[in-house]
Amino acid sequence: MLRRYFPKSLYARVALIVILPIFLTQALVTYIFFARHWDHVSANLSESVAGQIVMVKRLYEEADSMAERDEIAAMAFNDLKMRVTFDPEAEIPAANLLARFNVYNATLNRRLRNALDAPYWLNTQSWPQDVEIRVAMDDGALVFFARRDRVFATTGRIFLFWLIGTSVLLGIVAIIFMRNQVRSILRLAEAAAAFGRGRDAPDYRPTGATEVRKAGYAFIAMRERIKRHLEQRTAMLAGISHDLRTPLTRIKLALAMQEDSEDIKAIRKDVVEMERMIKAYLDFARNEAADEDPATFRLAELIEEIAADAKRSGREVSVTAPASIAMEARRSALKRAVGNLANNSLRYADHVWISTRRSDRYIEIIVEDDGPGIDPARYEDVFKPFTRLDAARNQNEESGVGMGLTIVRDVARAHGGDTTLERSDKGGLKATMRLPI
Known part of the structure; x- marks a missing residue:
């Protein structure tokens, strides 16, 4: 039952055979990469950043003065490459609308939810190089700016670009190659169909792969043999029919000079029948020899x-x-x-x-x-x-x-x-x- 859904033309079938495995392979590689490598690396990076945020938050809560908090912020910047600021007026939005349609946020959001026991808010869209994370405290909020490549595996887009690019390039090359090969087969089919309809197709020249060329030369040889056979048969039939007219004319003249009798009438009738037969043979020969x-x-x-x-x-x-x-x-x-x-x-x-x-x-x-x-x-x-x-x-x-x-x-x-x-x-x-x- 699946046969009815498969393409019927040779070009479509070859394209399906060549191109479909390419895209299936690329899709499988993409799935393995994102489901295993990319997701695993991003999860580890996000978990590390979440742990650092928890540590900095705890140090901020244990600090006795602003000077100690500034020193903690400097340590976070120098050692963790993370900018930390304390904003007593910062608010934590109830709903994170920016994270709703972002695929990066799911991994980071799970790690922060598991690590933090306080309200938080993250923003991965507003800053091209950084990820903003706000964590609520009793007297305000800590605002973290971590570099994006320390939170996520940022090579995924490049990988996708090269994957899709190579797939499209391979598909285009395969289509161009197959079109040239199928065109040779179509030209052979058109020449055979034209010859079957009584057209000579003299402009046909075999092209394409070796097997297609062999089929093309075999067709040309067959065409020439058929043409010679038809020409010989037509010439023979026309010659015989034409040569019979001369003795038949002499017989008619001889019969015209004879007195009427039953035998003469029967012979004249046979002569008329022979004339009709010769005319039919000539019509048949003329039909085959018609150019x-x-x-x-x-x-x-x-x-x-x-x-x-x-x-x-x-x-x-x-x-x-x-x-x-x-x-x-x-x-x-x-x-x-x-x-x-x-x-x-x-x-x-x-x-x-x-x-x-x-x-x-x-x-x-x-x-x-x-x-x-x-x-x-x-x-x-x-x-x-x-x-x-x-x-x-x-x-x-x-x-x-x-x-x-x-x-x-x-x-x-x-x-x-x-x-x-x-x-x-x-x-x-x-x-x-x-x-x-």
């Missing part, structure tokens, strides 16, 4: 163009596309993919619905129809190249060669998204193309 740069456009305009082309078939097409949705993508490729979805539905349905919607992370293009639909067990099979639909959706001879949905998913994945199929509430098939924002 179209991504551009920003209004999705509603693209959907309206596709709907206008679809309506020429005489079928009913409904469009629900908010004009506010804009996206960055390869426009021609996306138009071809959505057009394939619409045309696929138009072959088997009387009514087609095209809609778009946007969430926090995705833009969805949805094409639904009221046709016979597809067996759910074959939802994934129809995306494979050259796969025909079942009999319910294959009664029309213009059903295609099984490349339409392959191109659709290929375009969606080239943009970092995907295409899925499911049963539509309209009665037919529902195709959803989900693209990341």
